[in-house]
Amino acid sequence: MNLAIRDIRYHLGRFILTSIGLGLLLGVVMSMGGIYRGLFADALTILNITKADIWVVQQNTNGPFAENSRIPEDIKYRIKAVPGVAEASPLSFQTIQIDRMDKPLRFFLIGYDLNGFGGPPVILAGRDIRQKHYEMVVAKGMNMEIGEKIRLGLHEYSVVGITGKVVSSSGDPAAFVTLADAQDIQFKKDNDAIRNDRERIGANLSSIQALSPSQTKFLQQNIARVTESTHTVNTVVARLAPGANLKDVQERISRWNHYRPISVEEQTRILTKGMIEKARMQLGLFRIILLVISAVIISLIIYTSTLDKIKVIATLKLIGSQNRVIVGMILQQSLLMGIIAYGIGYGLILLTYEKFPRRIVLEPFDLQMLFVIVVAICVIASFVGIRKALKVEPAEALGG
Amino acid sequence: MGKSMYAIEVEKLTKIYGKGETAVTAIADATFQVKPGELVAILGPSGSGKTTLLTSIGLINEPTHGKVVIDGAVVADEGWTPGFDLKRMRREKLGFIFQAHNLIPFLSAIENVMIALEINHLSRPDAKSRAIELLTSLNLGHRLNSYPSALSGGEAQRVAIARALANKPKVILADEPTAALDTENGKNVMDLLKKLAVENHSAILVVTHDHRMVEGFDRIFQVSDGRITRES
Ligand SMILES: Nc1ncnc2c1ncn2[C@@H]1O[C@H](COP(=O)(O)OP(=O)(O)OP(=O)(O)O)[C@@H](O)[C@H]1O
Numbered sequence: 001m002n003l004a005i006r007d008i009r010y011h012l013g014r015f016i017l018t019s020i021g022l023g024l025l026l027g028v029v030m031s032m033g034g035i036y037r038g039l040f041a042d043a044l045t046i047l048n049i050t051k052a053d054i055w056v057v058q059q060n061t062n063g064p065f066a067e068n069s070r071i072p073e074d075i076k077y078r079i080k081a082v083p084g085v086a087e088a089s090p091l092s093f094q095t096i097q098i099d100r101m102d103k104p105l106r107f108f109l110i111g112y113d114l115n116g117f118g119g120p121p122v123i124l125a126g127r128d129i130r131q132k133h134y135e136m137v138v139a140k141g142m143n144m145e146i147g148e149k150i151r152l153g154l155h156e157y158s159v160v161g162i163t164g165k166v167v168s169s170s171g172d173p174a175a176f177v178t179l180a181d182a183q184d185i186q187f188k189k190d191n192d193a194i195r196n197d198r199e200r201i202g203a204n205l206s207s208i209q210a211l212s213p214s215q216t217k218f219l220q221q222n223i224a225r226v227t228e229s230t231h232t233v234n235t236v237v238a239r240l241a242p243g244a245n246l247k248d249v250q251e252r253i254s255r256w257n258h259y260r261p262i263s264v265e266e267q268t269r270i271l272t273k274g275m276i277e278k279a280r281m282q283l284g285l286f287r288i289i290l291l292v293i294s295a296v297i298i299s300l301i302i303y304t305s306t307l308d309k310i311k312v313i314a315t316l317k318l319i320g321s322q323n324r325v326i327v328g329m330i331l332q333q334s335l336l337m338g339i340i341a342y343g344i345g346y347g348l349i350l351l352t353y354e355k356f357p358r359r360i361v362l363e364p365f366d367l368q369m370l371f372v373i374v375v376a377i378c379v380i381a382s383f384v385g386i387r388k389a390l391k392v393e394p395a396e397a398l399g400g
Numbered sequence: 401m402g403k404s405m406y407a408i409e410v411e412k413l414t415k416i417y418g419k420g421e422t423a424v425t426a427i428a429d430a431t432f433q434v435k436p437g438e439l440v441a442i443l444g445p446s447g448s449g450k451t452t453l454l455t456s457i458g459l460i461n462e463p464t465h466g467k468v469v470i471d472g473a474v475v476a477d478e479g480w481t482p483g484f485d486l487k488r489m490r491r492e493k494l495g496f497i498f499q500a501h502n503l504i505p506f507l508s509a510i511e512n513v514m515i516a517l518e519i520n521h522l523s524r525p526d527a528k529s530r531a532i533e534l535l536t537s538l539n540l541g542h543r544l545n546s547y548p549s550a551l552s553g554g555e556a557q558r559v560a561i562a563r564a565l566a567n568k569p570k571v572i573l574a575d576e577p578t579a580a581l582d583t584e585n586g587k588n589v590m591d592l593l594k595k596l597a598v599e600n601h602s603a604i605l606v607v608t609h610d611h612r613m614v615e616g617f618d619r620i621f622q623v624s625d626g627r628i629t630r631e632s
């Protein structure tokens with residue numbers, strides 16, 4: 001006869017309520033593990049969908065995600081020409097926040113070369129960008145409809161396609177436009193600013209006595225073209241030809257002195273170690289605290305339920321029960337509570353994880369680890385109850 | 401260890417609670433024997449040491465001095481016999497009945513009896529049929545699945561008796577088993593114990609306050625101040 005189950009059945013309401021409470025707690029622990037894995041997955045999404053072997057960024061920076069990086073777009077031709085490089089394509093990244101329907105809409109704008117790579121990985125609805133200008137493909141997470149228009153910089157852009165779950169390293173949904181549009185949005189000044197700039201340049205030049213008026217005019221036009229140029233990108237990504245040596249290609253690009261060719265492994269390290277390490281530690285700390293709280297709660301529940309059963313335990317000893325009968329009853333109750341709570345927590349997360357604002361990735365390994373930890377906590381927590389139970393004297397069954 | 405002719409042998413049994421100035425001698429120098437099938441009543445005023453006598457024989461309270469022999473086994477001689485399995489002796493040879501029925505609240509009547517059998521290594525089907533048989537013989541056939549809280553005082557006490565008898569113990573120790581019952585139910589319980597002493601050939605020690613309950617007993621011990629003052 002299983003005493004643990006009989007006791008639980010007799011106090012079913014109490015048992016269910018405590019299990020639900022513990023289940024919520026374990027659900028939070030699971031979601032934190034999921035958020036941590038989600039941080040990882042988010043941080044690496046763009047790296048993964050781009051499928052590049054090398055990320056060329058500004059020298060001495062950890063760009064383009066962890067730090068700012070600006071390099072001229074033209075460098076793509078030189079990179080493409082490096083032996084071993086099969087393809088090279090410029091990319092531009094910027095975080096944008098606009099108001100949409102009176103709510104802030106924050107997203108990560110990716111500009112890509114229509115003839116290169118690094119664009120939307122899949123099209124779930126609508127189509128890819130076909131025009132050079134004013135078309136946009138957005139991630140599902142933006143909650144936008146095909147045909148919807150938003151104003152970015154000086155122009156309106158209309159959504160032509162929906163792509164999957166693409167997010168920036170900080171979890172903002174991504175939107176894709178052509179590189180030229182992205183450069184416009186990022187760098188193009190409005191007309192007033194341009195007029196002001198031109199006037200300032202003109203005034204500066206005309207104060208130089210040595211220049212003739214025609215020289216001044218020529219210079220003014222050229223300088224304006226430079227300052228109005230938008231041909232800057234954040235990175236140029238490259239794919240290697242089959243059999244090419246990564247190290248050799250990296251070394252060649254490094255030799256130009258102005259660029260840093262970052263391999264995918266390095267980029268992964270920059271994204272995970274640098275950018276989300278603190279968040280990871282924070283989440284880890286919370287998980288540990290919550291697990292300690294769960295352990296304390298389970299111990300307390302088991303201890304008080306043992307105290308409630310002192311008379312029962314004394315009676316069992318009186319009629320000659322072996323210690324294992326009593327230890328088994330307490331241990332099984334503790335384990336049952338932990339396992340049921342785990343199940344409740346897991347069910348809860350399964351039902352809700354897609355509705356979390358940030359991505360939750362449930363790794364089987366994490367869940368199995370947590371299960372093992374919960375079982376261990378239950379075993380350890382039941383020790384306090386078991387210790388108490390073993391000290392009970394059969395004579396205690398006699399008192400009133 | 402030759403088989404003794406006694407179910408219980410007690411020799412100079414002394415139980416002292418506490419130490420030094422606060423020491424209380426609850427039982428002093430008790431010596432007697434009880435044969436299998438004998439029905440013994442223990443009478444005495446409150447605080448005279450009746451419960452202590454029972455729990456010392458019942459392997460619940462360690463005797464301070466003296467010897468206790470149950471069914472030929474020396475369980476205590478100037479303290480517990482070292483290495484003796486008291487629990488095993490309790491579940492195989494002893495049955496307890498107390499004033500408060502001491503049933504396990506989360507087990508039904510039948511389960512309360514079955515647990516005593518299962519811890520004594522009876523298979524579940526055997527335990528079940530024996531529990532049904534016992535409870536039915538105690539007129540509880542209709543209450544098998546009731547929880548103790550739903551039983552009347554008399555019914556609960558009869559379940560407790562069924563549990564005490566489950567393993568056909570050599571010795572049954574009952575401490576005021578009728579105190580919580582009205583006269584009629586009390587009489588019934590006592591009659592039951594008498595019947596069992598005969599049928600099971602068990603030695604039965606019953607503590608009681610009530611002189612009216614002791615008719616038909618083989619012997620009566622009168623206890624006062626920790627001493628058995630009169631035996632009849
Ligand atoms: N655990 C204990 N610790 C100390 N003293 C005790 C303990 N149990 C009993 N006593 C003392 O031992 C003496 C005998 O007690 P016992 O319970 O055996 O009496 P009793 O005859 O059963 O009384 P009652 O009729 O009231 O049940 C009493 O003086 C009591 O105070």
Ligand SMILES: [Mg+2]
Pocket residue numbers: 450451452575
């Ligand atoms: Mg008493």
